Each structure stands twice: as structure tokens, then as C-alpha cells.
Amino acid sequence: MRAFIPTGSATDPVAFADVDEPAPAADEAVVEVEAYGVNRGEIMRLHRPKPGWRPGKDIAGVVVRAASDGSGPAEGARVVGHPPHSGWAERVAVRTASLVELPAGLPATQAAALPLAGLSALRLLRTAGSVAGLRVLLTGASGGVGHYATELFTAAGAEITAVTATPERGERLRALGAHAVVQDVADAEGRFDLALESVGGASTRTALGKLRRRGRLIWFGGASREPLTLAFFDFFNGPESGSIQHFSYTDSDVPDGQDLATLVRLVAEGRLHPEIGRQEDWKATGQVVQDVRERRVRGKAVLTVGDRA
Missing domain, CATH: 3.90.180.10 (Medium-chain alcohol dehydrogenases, catalytic domain)
Incomplete structure (x- = not known):
């Protein structure tokens, strides 16, 4: 074959x-x-x-x-x-x-x-826990995971600020529920309870600085392939006592088939696109x-x- x-x-x-x-x-x-x-x-x-x-x-x-x-x-x-x-x-x-x-x-x-993008977004939501009422910063939002995450987190009650490369890509994310769209993570306004970071390098460091005190950053990708350098004192620029959590979509107690069935059901019901x-x-x-x-x-x-x- x-x-x-x-x-x-x-x-x-x-x-x-x-x-x-x-x-x-x-x-x-x-x-x-x-x-x-x-x-x-x-x-x-x-x-x-x-x-x-x-x-x-x-x-x-x-x-x-x-x-x-x-x-x-x-x-x-x-x-x-x-x-x-x-x-x-x-x-x-x-x-x-x-x-x-x-x-x-x-x-x-x-x-x-x-499969991979949908499972990642669904398990990111599960990892984040209850997000109702939280301000969430999402980098690399115009990729496959980003579109699913925007819909799933918005449906769970989060207020999403999405970071995309161009305004045109951001239009679709707004239609899927994003509260705000920016082209640079540095332009995201205010402080965030949670950052979902998939770019790496300078983006991760900037996203960390956007967190409120005791905020959390979940790191789920490194699309830029840039290395990251953090200093201890970076956490005092806003995210004092904050945390960084590594995420792997394969680290799940729920079988792939079970989560895939959830994704298929949501698509069939018109709740995921x-x-x-x-x-x-x-x-x-x-x-x-x-x-x-x-x-x-x-x-x-x-x-x-x-x-x-």
C-alpha cells in the first residue's frame, strides 16, 4: 500500500x-x-x-x-x-x-x-479546572488547539484574550467567543488569572508578567522553538507566588476514545467547530x-x- x-x-x-x-x-x-x-x-x-x-x-x-x-x-x-x-x-x-x-x-x-488538537484543548480545560469568571490569556490562538480552546473555555465561563499573528485570524476567534484579540502578547490589557502559553521564548516570559498575584501559566507548546530564560525576580513583576505548569496532552487518566467521543458529540451538537x-x-x-x-x-x-x- x-x-x-x-x-x-x-x-x-x-x-x-x-x-x-x-x-x-x-x-x-x-x-x-x-x-x-x-x-x-x-x-x-x-x-x-x-x-x-x-x-x-x-x-x-x-x-x-x-x-x-x-x-x-x-x-x-x-x-x-x-x-x-x-x-x-x-x-x-x-x-x-x-x-x-x-x-x-x-x-x-x-x-x-x-484528535490531537481537540484532545489537547479538552484536557487543557480539565487541567485548568473551574474557569468560570476567570480572565484567560491564550497565545498562539490561531492554531488548531487555540480555536478549540477558545470555544471550550468560553463555554465554561472564561473571558478569553487571544493572541494571533494577524487581525484577520482574530476575527474567527471573536466569532467563537474570544472577548479580545491582540497581535502581541505585550498588548494584552490588564492582569490575568490564567495564561495558556504555546509559543515559548519571549512570549512565555511576557505572558508570565501578565498574570495577577498567584496566577498560573500552563505551558503547552513551543511553536517558536526559542529557548526561554526566566529569573527569580520575574515573578515579582505581577505574578508574585505564581506558578508555571508543564502540560502534555498524553498525560491523561481518561482514554483517548472517551475524550474523542466527547469531541464528536460537541461537534454533532453544533457546540464545537x-x-x-x-x-x-x-x-x-x-x-x-x-x-x-x-x-x-x-x-x-x-x-x-x-x-x-
Whole structure:
């Protein structure tokens, strides 16, 4: 079957190749992929891939071989899944605990935009706890996680100030519930109870300085790839006795499938809106990878496998 493999090249990071068909474990179903999403984290791994690793953590498609242990969706079911890797392919094996059936009205392209970014936003909210009435500063807000976080945190009662690269990107975030949108974290007005920081470097330091006393910063990404230097006395410039918390979306007690089911339900009910800034045939994967890396895509990038989607 056909799949994308990493090349290690900075200019052509992936290439088509013929690979073996999936060999599923007993608790895995084989899914014929209709669409897949691109995530910044796996793009960073393309330059130094581990032997045998292939990209692809967000997929949607049709089960063509049900799990042999009897768990999960039946053959023919439309599903969204979150495999650990190898989803940029015609077919992929996915644990049934990370698969969710799709309602009839939800297209594969929208579903493929859900897993990693949606799980991250949902688990950020869970990590933050009760946010009703809190002022929340969200950096890197025009990415996939940022759009979902804006909707989820706003629905939970938070007042969101979103930081985006351009005013045009901010318009969509306002429509999703953002109270204010700025283009530089330094321009965010007032003090904040909570900062959700995904850029790194100078952005993290500035966001920390925007916190009120005993405020909290949850650090969930480093899109700028810039190193961060903090001094002890930075905390006396507003966030005295404040805290910084590292966040990893994989550190969750809730199974992926359970949280994916929540995301699918919210989309089906019109309460969560996947933001797809780029949709292409999978032949364009290499260029889309470059555009996501350079932060030229608003929201999520989704690739369709031939005419299946």
C-alpha cells in the first residue's frame, strides 16, 4: 500500500513509498483512511525520525477489518481515530480504545481535524479546572488547539484574550467567543488569572508578567522553538507566588476514545467547530507540512486520500 515516509530532508520532508499492509494486534482495527490531519509536533519529528516511524496521529475513515478480539466498531463503520503514528497512509491499524464511530452528518474531513488538537484543548480545560469568571490569556490562538480552546473555555465561563499573528485570524476567534484579540502578547490589557502559553521564548516570559498575584501559566507548546530564560525576580513583576505548569496532552487518566467521543458529540451538537484552514489532496502533503511549520495555516490542515472523502 502507499504511505508517506519521512526523508530527513528540510526541503522535502516526506515522500510516497510502498509499505507493508498493517498487521493489527487483537485489539486493533484496520481503517481505510479517508482524511488525515497534520500536527506541528509530528512535523518536528520528521527531521530526526526513529527507525520504522511514520507520521500520522489524526485519521478518519472506514473500518475494513474489525478487531479480532471483538472490541470496537464493526467492519464498515465510519470512524475517527488517534493512532500513535503511521496514519498518513491508505490504511492504518488503530487500537479500538482510540476509535469512535461518527454520526452520519459529520464528514471525514472535519473528524480528521479533531484528535490531537481537540484532545489537547479538552484536557487543557480539565487541567485548568473551574474557569468560570476567570480572565484567560491564550497565545498562539490561531492554531488548531487555540480555536478549540477558545470555544471550550468560553463555554465554561472564561473571558478569553487571544493572541494571533494577524487581525484577520482574530476575527474567527471573536466569532467563537474570544472577548479580545491582540497581535502581541505585550498588548494584552490588564492582569490575568490564567495564561495558556504555546509559543515559548519571549512570549512565555511576557505572558508570565501578565498574570495577577498567584496566577498560573500552563505551558503547552513551543511553536517558536526559542529557548526561554526566566529569573527569580520575574515573578515579582505581577505574578508574585505564581506558578508555571508543564502540560502534555498524553498525560491523561481518561482514554483517548472517551475524550474523542466527547469531541464528536460537541461537534454533532453544533457546540464545537473544527477550523480547517487548509484542505488538499494528500499528494500536497509535503507542501502543507512546510506551510504548517512556517505557521501559514490558520486552524487545522487536512489532507484527503484520493477521492475517498
